[in-house]
Amino acid sequence: MGSRNTRSEGVLASWNDERGFGFVTIESGDKIFAHISAFPSRDVRPTPGERISFAEGYTTDGKVRAHSIRYLDAPQEVPAARRSRPQTMSYVVLVAFAAAIVLATATGMFPSWVAALYLVASIACYVAYAIDKSAAQNGQWRVSEGALLGIGLLGGWPGAIVAQERLRHKTLKSSFRQAFWGTVALNVLVLAVMATPLRHYVFDLVRLMLSTTSA
Structure with missing residues (x-):
């Protein structure tokens, strides 16, 4: 510019x-x-x-x-x-989730690829937010809100929180914020189900899908 x-x-x-x-x-x-x-x-x-x-x-x-x-x-x-407030609660959720993932991985509740998936998805989500903010500032083609929410739903929401707070992006539109936290809740709910004995069936299904894709 x-x-x-x-x-x-x-x-x-x-x-x-x-x-x-x-x-x-x-x-x-x-x-x-x-x-x-x-x-x-x-x-x-x-x-x-x-x-x-x-x-x-x-x-x-x-x-x-x-x-x-x-x-x-x-x-x-x-x-x-109407005054801007630090998003302390967002970081509390982020830290609590990170601690839970580390503990679950260390105790063998989740395989290490679960933590790796969240890390990779979070990096991808942060990059998507950064691209969207740059596009917004320069009047260029934007990343759709559906894409941002979708990456977050697939495990990138921790990176989205960091991007929102560090880049000051997507923190004002109430409809997006509601949808975003809805995807966070859904993602955490699925992860909670995976903490039960049902996770074995989920992991077997993922392995089957991966083997079918690579075949």
Whole structure:
């Protein structure tokens, strides 16, 4: 994404907090797209009516968007429910799950390939989130939400949590968040079933499928 060295000023005319973007109106009356990733971190979310300065950036297809945004006014007081909070619970779930997988593998409850599957899927999921965020910033073809949720459902959700928090991506859209945690619950439920004697039948089925595929 290219950019100019000069900075412009404008007013945040609209803001979609769920989707994480809005539009800035400049003196000429033109509106410039602004994504949440271009704003500096603070406790209060961007609010319509705030004055900001920014550098004009250009996506690969020539579209203009604001980047390197700075606030020109002190942040307005907003209800506590709208303030950004650290996602402590997400990391608690992640750490508890990792500890459970390590313990289950060490005691022989699960074969080592189960932990390896989660690791590989998590790396793939993190990469998918990173690609999607880069595409969102540059106005390019996005990774579908279905694909992100699908990789998470197959065991990549730990990597998705890390990506969401580190990249500040897919943390605002409530419908996606609900679907995401639904896939987490489903994945953990399946894993819990595998902790019962039924796991032997599941493992035998997986081995049969793998042998059939390689034949």
